[in-house]
Amino acid sequence: MKKKRKGKKMLLTRIPPIPIPHLKFSPPSDRTPTLIRRRKLGAISSCLPEPEERKVHETPPVQPRARTPSHQLARWSRARALRSGRRLDRTKLTANRIPSPPSAPNPTDEGYSTDEDDGTTNGEATGPLEGKAIYMVSDGTGWTAEHSVNAALGQFEHCLIDRACSVNTHLFSGVEDTERLMEIIKQAAREGALLLYTLVDPDMAEAAKHACRLWGVPSTDILGPTTEAIAAHLGVAPSGIPRGAPGRKAPLSEEYFKRIEAIDFTIKQDDGAQPQNLSRATIVLVGVSRTGKTPLSIYLAQKGYKVANVPIVMGVDLPKKLFDIDQEKVFALTINPVVLQTIRKARAKALGFGSDVRSNYSEMDHVREELEFANKIFAQNPVWPVIEVTGKAIEETAAVVVRIYHDRKKKYFLPRISKRY
Amino acid sequence: MKKKRKGKKMLLTRIPPIPIPHLKFSPPSDRTPTLIRRRKLGAISSCLPEPEERKVHETPPVQPRARTPSHQLARWSRARALRSGRRLDRTKLTANRIPSPPSAPNPTDEGYSTDEDDGTTNGEATGPLEGKAIYMVSDGTGWTAEHSVNAALGQFEHCLIDRACSVNTHLFSGVEDTERLMEIIKQAAREGALLLYTLVDPDMAEAAKHACRLWGVPSTDILGPTTEAIAAHLGVAPSGIPRGAPGRKAPLSEEYFKRIEAIDFTIKQDDGAQPQNLSRATIVLVGVSRTGKTPLSIYLAQKGYKVANVPIVMGVDLPKKLFDIDQEKVFALTINPVVLQTIRKARAKALGFGSDVRSNYSEMDHVREELEFANKIFAQNPVWPVIEVTGKAIEETAAVVVRIYHDRKKKYFLPRISKRY
Numbered sequence: 001m002k003k004k005r006k007g008k009k010m011l012l013t014r015i016p017p018i019p020i021p022h023l024k025f026s027p028p029s030d031r032t033p034t035l036i037r038r039r040k041l042g043a044i045s046s047c048l049p050e051p052e053e054r055k056v057h058e059t060p061p062v063q064p065r066a067r068t069p070s071h072q073l074a075r076w077s078r079a080r081a082l083r084s085g086r087r088l089d090r091t092k093l094t095a096n097r098i099p100s101p102p103s104a105p106n107p108t109d110e111g112y113s114t115d116e117d118d119g120t121t122n123g124e125a126t127g128p129l130e131g132k133a134i135y136m137v138s139d140g141t142g143w144t145a146e147h148s149v150n151a152a153l154g155q156f157e158h159c160l161i162d163r164a165c166s167v168n169t170h171l172f173s174g175v176e177d178t179e180r181l182m183e184i185i186k187q188a189a190r191e192g193a194l195l196l197y198t199l200v201d202p203d204m205a206e207a208a209k210h211a212c213r214l215w216g217v218p219s220t221d222i223l224g225p226t227t228e229a230i231a232a233h234l235g236v237a238p239s240g241i242p243r244g245a246p247g248r249k250a251p252l253s254e255e256y257f258k259r260i261e262a263i264d265f266t267i268k269q270d271d272g273a274q275p276q277n278l279s280r281a282t283i284v285l286v287g288v289s290r291t292g293k294t295p296l297s298i299y300l301a302q303k304g305y306k307v308a309n310v311p312i313v314m315g316v317d318l319p320k321k322l323f324d325i326d327q328e329k330v331f332a333l334t335i336n337p338v339v340l341q342t343i344r345k346a347r348a349k350a351l352g353f354g355s356d357v358r359s360n361y362s363e364m365d366h367v368r369e370e371l372e373f374a375n376k377i378f379a380q381n382p383v384w385p386v387i388e389v390t391g392k393a394i395e396e397t398a399a400v401v402v403r404i405y406h407d408r409k410k411k412y413f414l415p416r417i418s419k420r421y
Numbered sequence: 422m423k424k425k426r427k428g429k430k431m432l433l434t435r436i437p438p439i440p441i442p443h444l445k446f447s448p449p450s451d452r453t454p455t456l457i458r459r460r461k462l463g464a465i466s467s468c469l470p471e472p473e474e475r476k477v478h479e480t481p482p483v484q485p486r487a488r489t490p491s492h493q494l495a496r497w498s499r500a501r502a503l504r505s506g507r508r509l510d511r512t513k514l515t516a517n518r519i520p521s522p523p524s525a526p527n528p529t530d531e532g533y534s535t536d537e538d539d540g541t542t543n544g545e546a547t548g549p550l551e552g553k554a555i556y557m558v559s560d561g562t563g564w565t566a567e568h569s570v571n572a573a574l575g576q577f578e579h580c581l582i583d584r585a586c587s588v589n590t591h592l593f594s595g596v597e598d599t600e601r602l603m604e605i606i607k608q609a610a611r612e613g614a615l616l617l618y619t620l621v622d623p624d625m626a627e628a629a630k631h632a633c634r635l636w637g638v639p640s641t642d643i644l645g646p647t648t649e650a651i652a653a654h655l656g657v658a659p660s661g662i663p664r665g666a667p668g669r670k671a672p673l674s675e676e677y678f679k680r681i682e683a684i685d686f687t688i689k690q691d692d693g694a695q696p697q698n699l700s701r702a703t704i705v706l707v708g709v710s711r712t713g714k715t716p717l718s719i720y721l722a723q724k725g726y727k728v729a730n731v732p733i734v735m736g737v738d739l740p741k742k743l744f745d746i747d748q749e750k751v752f753a754l755t756i757n758p759v760v761l762q763t764i765r766k767a768r769a770k771a772l773g774f775g776s777d778v779r780s781n782y783s784e785m786d787h788v789r790e791e792l793e794f795a796n797k798i799f800a801q802n803p804v805w806p807v808i809e810v811t812g813k814a815i816e817e818t819a820a821v822v823v824r825i826y827h828d829r830k831k832k833y834f835l836p837r838i839s840k841r842y
Contacts, residue, residue: 143572155660156659229639231576260715396664
């Protein structure tokens with residue numbers, strides 16, 4: 001049976017939410033906490049003395065977006081066209097693009113921070129925002145919403161890359177009560193944002209849907225249809241308890257620990273370390289410097305694979321052990337020499353190489369020679385699949401590696417990656 | 422304008438797909454490739470000699486699931502109830518659960534591998550399959566489908582953990598042509614599987630939808646509604662080009678390189694290494710051994726944060742540098758002593774600790790003392806948020822850290838994590 005919200009709240013406060021120091025609207029130079037407020041941020045405990053509690057703001061009145069009915073109609077006609085599978089004429093769409101709301105969000109508006117980006121995180125929206133806003137709301141970690149929106153935005157790269165359109169995403173995670181949810185939806189209405197949500201609590205999902213309809217906020221439930229389909233398939237109702245909520249059972253612990261073990265192993269085996277352990281790896285990657293062995297290893301480790309990577313350096317013999325292990329788990333990475341040179345130049349600059357011994361690291365002749373040296377090794381080891389990484393994101397190369405790995409291991413009639421839950 | 426499929430196929434074969442050695446249905450002891458077939462596995466090149474090409478199988482005739490109409494009705498009534506937001510009586514559902522198809526899949530069936538799991542990957546379905554099948558089909562990497570299904574399955578933990586229901590997921594990624602798609606859907610019909618797809622090519626998505634309807638396979642488009650909502654919001658049609666396809670533009674390179682840099686940095690800073698670099702970190706984690714600092718660091722690094730982690734060991738002073746850096750980026754991890762002891766015992770066993778000097782590592786008195794030692798340090802540094810990791814998955818702790826980090830940095834009226842695309 002679904003737990004009642006009241007019961008859930010009690011569970012949520014099993015570990016009492018102790019306040020977190022919180023800066024608010026103070027200029028960036030001022031680092032002294034001025035306002036402290038009590039907020040739920042998961043199960044956090046702090047050694048702070050009991051602070052003064054204060055309600056920081058009043059919910060401002062809703063100001064629905066000023067948008068002419070014709071715009072709204074045009075918008076939903078497009079949405080319907082897309083849903084029905086009809087193809088859209090992109091040039092027409094671009095010409096016909098809905099203009100930004102007449103008044104761009106005011107940088108001094110409460111909803112925005114005016115402090116400068118300190119450059120520590122990339123791609124983060126700062127200062128006054130331009131472009132379309134996408135709100136992502138989750139009563140859990142928010143990672144599914146982020147992952148899905150990121151993947152969906154990949155479908156608009158043609159427009160995003162040349163800045164013909166620009167998007168600001170805003171992730172609101174751990175939204176556990178309707179009050180906060182309503183504040184977010186009101187703000188979405190003010191900003192003319194699209195609201196995409198993963199709310200596993202059916203009351204919250206329903207509340208979001210109704211509020212969005214009421215305040216004219218276009219919205220979509222990201223995970224709902226998938227969860228419903230699985231519920232119908234299994235004949236079991238979903239728990240409705242978000243990830244991280246105390247009512248939720250612990251993650252499948254065996255898999256969890258194996259994953260941590262894989263990460264520990266992979267870090268220790270990075271960059272050719274401890275070749276004696278190569279036999280314990282699930283996947284072994286070989287390639288010259290800057291073919292992305294390390295990030296690929298880490299990505300695969302997160303998926304539970306124990307990965308070792310072995311660098312190919314011209315004139316240096318590969319560890320003998322590499323040829324003693326099961327050759328079917330070795331994957332070779334290759335890359336276009338021009339692209340590799342560009343990456344290496346950037347790398348050399350970052351590391352501050354000058355005219356020292358490693359200066360040939362990014363020289364074209366050296367790059368070509370090293371890749372040829374690697375290709376010769378690959379030719380001598382025909383069992384190793386040679387994977388072209390040029391222009392591929394880590395995720396894409398990882399998909400290829402995992403696909404070959406499972407194809408070889410499982411020999412399915414229809415190649416697949418299977419998992420038991 | 423959307424590219425025509427023919428043009429796309431040509432692009433896909435720009436790098437000619439060279440065959441991969443492929444074992445098929447040979448006994449596990451037999452490691453010699455017996456059948457080789459030509460398949461598209463992304464842009465792979467191999468140094469193999471040109472192999473013999475052979476069509477491996479004929480598509481068997483479709484055998485739609487034998488299911489009584491009442492079952493089908495009951496199923497969709499439940500689906501409708503779920504969709505309408507009506508609450509389901511779980512006990513009733515469990516009692517009423519649709520039985521597995523009368524004939525369990527035959528282990529000698531072409532669709533299944535009978536070889537034993539070698540234990541290298543966890544949770545992987547092997548041998549004859551029991552439980553419900555979920556097919557995930559993607560024309561890209563398949564990670565969005567995997568992530569979403571994994572998140573959705575989290576809603577059925579109450580049933581999965583005690584094995585009241587069990588699920589086998591099968592990921593078919595890089596499905597780029599309708600022929601292969603149809604084979605998969607036919608197989609899904611045979612297995613009585615649910616089909617969840619992320620097909621960005623509208624023709625493929627349409628074909629999947631129609632075939633599923635025709636062959637009675639329940640199906641849901643995972644990412645379609647999100648992409649459509651964004652398309653309507655931006656007034657721009659999606660490209661319809663899957664990730665990894667050559668027609669797709671390269672990933673946003675600045676962000677891409679920053680992410681790789683973050684991973685490189687994080688690996689180098691693991692376990693208290695190079696404290697002189699702490700000032701360059703975006704986030705610094707402190708905690709005793711086995712509070713999950715390393716996997717958490719790696720998870721955050723994948724999201725573009727440069728993370729350093731510093732272990733707390735009883736009687737060992739923390740590096741002075743830790744107190745010189747911006748204290749707002751330091752996060753303390755704490756854990757329940759009983760849980761920590763269990764984790765450490767497993768760890769000690771895995772590492773083969775006997776009665777040596779580190780034998781007190783997992784002793785309860787030592788565990789408690791070390792946690793108290795850590796808590797004293799945390800009390801002396803009240804700016805550090807103390808995050809309880811007991812029973813939390815890495816993703817959950819990461820969500821808490823990132824939320825606090827962004828709240829402190831941005832001081833938004835409604836706390837959020839913003840990003841510009």
